Amino acid sequence: MPTVVLIGTGNVAHHLFRALKENIIQVFGRNEQALREFSESTSTTSSIDELVAADLYLLAVSDDAIKEVSRQFSHVKGLLAHTSGSVPISQLSSERKAVFYPLQTFTFGRDLNFSTIPICLEATNKEDYGILEELANSISKSVYRINTEQRKKLHLAAVFANNFSNHIFQIAMEICEQENVDFDLLKPLIIETINKIEHLNPIDAQTGPAKRNDIQTMQAHLEGLQDPMHKKIYQMLSKSIRKSHEEKL
Amino acid sequence: MPTVVLIGTGNVAHHLFRALKENIIQVFGRNEQALREFSESTSTTSSIDELVAADLYLLAVSDDAIKEVSRQFSHVKGLLAHTSGSVPISQLSSERKAVFYPLQTFTFGRDLNFSTIPICLEATNKEDYGILEELANSISKSVYRINTEQRKKLHLAAVFANNFSNHIFQIAMEICEQENVDFDLLKPLIIETINKIEHLNPIDAQTGPAKRNDIQTMQAHLEGLQDPMHKKIYQMLSKSIRKSHEEKL
Known part of the structure; x- marks a missing residue:
């Protein structure tokens, strides 16, 4: 050894x-x-x-x-x-x-x-x-x-997989707190999100208004967001989901 | 019954x-x-x-x-x-x-x-x-x-907790694929991200270059991102993490 x-x-x-x-x-x-x-x-x-x-x-x-x-x-x-x-x-x-x-x-x-x-x-x-x-x-x-190049990409991917997803969970928590809803209610959903990608490619596991291009629901969500930064994040990620699914078709 | x-x-x-x-x-x-x-x-x-x-x-x-x-x-x-x-x-x-x-x-x-x-x-x-x-x-x-108002917020928070986190994982997967790295390498990290928020508030669980305001690493990451949409998402989420941590201090 x-x-x-x-x-x-x-x-x-x-x-x-x-x-x-x-x-x-x-x-x-x-x-x-x-x-x-x-x-x-x-x-x-x-x-x-x-x-x-x-x-x-x-x-x-x-x-x-x-x-x-x-x-x-x-x-x-x-x-x-x-x-x-x-x-x-x-x-x-x-x-x-x-x-x-x-x-x-x-x-x-x-x-x-x-x-x-x-x-x-x-x-x-x-x-x-x-x-x-x-x-x-x-x-x-x-x-x-x-190798060094692969490790660089892995580290960058890890920032998305850990830092950014954790921040997204923080935003979800803040939204819950606005109406005094316990963040714990979302934990089974978060766990299932992870369980799904054990078996499915994330692009195939995607659901929600952005994927369906459900403009009415997205509009209502944007109105429900109080923080301007959260609105921007909502718009940007919804746009990126749409783009991925249009490219996939 | x-x-x-x-x-x-x-x-x-x-x-x-x-x-x-x-x-x-x-x-x-x-x-x-x-x-x-x-x-x-x-x-x-x-x-x-x-x-x-x-x-x-x-x-x-x-x-x-x-x-x-x-x-x-x-x-x-x-x-x-x-x-x-x-x-x-x-x-x-x-x-x-x-x-x-x-x-x-x-x-x-x-x-x-x-x-x-x-x-x-x-x-x-x-x-x-x-x-x-x-x-x-x-x-x-x-x-x-x-009630209806709480359910509306919960549904909006669920879009972040599930739809957006799943999309973030999809981006992480695409980054891995650019250097032929298996996305499975990130799965223990993703699982630990979730395990951590069982015990810690997400804002306290946050780590990474945006939280540390490590400009050099963030600059290198931005250069490593090929998709302009991914660059924008990286910048926006990093900015939002910084903002949260400045407000926390």
Whole structure:
């Protein structure tokens, strides 16, 4: 089993630490306070000089820190991997570069089952890919070889799938609150929306006034929306649904 | 147990028929071909003269047909209820008016567990409400008293929660396809998005570049989007997320 030094002490680092506990031989971090939370279970350091030898150095820092932090680890003999969806592999300054990207939204303190989280891997040579793959297979059933271009698109698609859908749910909640209706009433509908796309392509699962071009209902909905931004979103998404279905015909 | 005559033979009628099989004593429909599918399990008719006496006449027809069809049933002694989210109770022409609105997206041929589907009820008098409530309680654990104004907002919120989120997932799928990435990789993320809002208010569950005001990432995402409509949606939803979080601060 590959040995791992985890670099970083934030939210993603915490989740990776829980998943890779048996492989991690050291946690490196600048913030000594944050480091203390790891020190019960493994060795920790905030000094580059105390870094131990490992098969893999796993960089769990924010996207804009990757380039800078990776420079400090450019001398390591092991493989250096970042964990970001949007950063190209080329931003790493080590000789042996890799990416170990778990495609999930991580919430502080919320335990996740890693076995169902897709892990997207990239490495610049075959043996290094083997190390990543062994590690990923030990924690997840969904391991994929994904290059930098694909990962960029995946990350962009994830913004729609998570950030934007979540915001749409927030708007739905605000609309309910205007008439003192409990948002919980919509939860079975939201769950069924997801269940449907397990079996159907979203374009075939689409229903509603925009798909039917039911102008009367859409007009009534627009009048019912109080926030001008919500009106614009309603119009834009309805237009986009219409366009998709006209193209499909 | 209240007896029911079901009016309509479409998608929603089929789902209600399965749920209320033990109460339904007759199905009424214009389309004799469609009616035949019900005739194995109950009595059917397409003639108003053959209508039997029942506690409740349940109108499962399209929104724009409710007013017209309800006129044909204005003489019935039982309670007349429509099943629509967006139509006011006042559009019914019977003396005893009601609404029995199951808040769910119904797909033809896809069996649903009614016990978790919220049923929104409205009636113009107390005894009639009692009949609706008895019927609703017999099939669902989530029964709510919802007036016409609340139901209108709920229906509008449901367009966001279902139609718009589904369209957002379709866009995510199209983005994946541009780089031959399997949309299935996003499904654990989508499921976790929903799981999170079981415990957190969506505004507190929000993450991503728009929330962080990470202009560099948003710029890179906009460049990665090929469809001008997707660019506009990205900009509009990002702006709306920013606005929500600035107001929250």
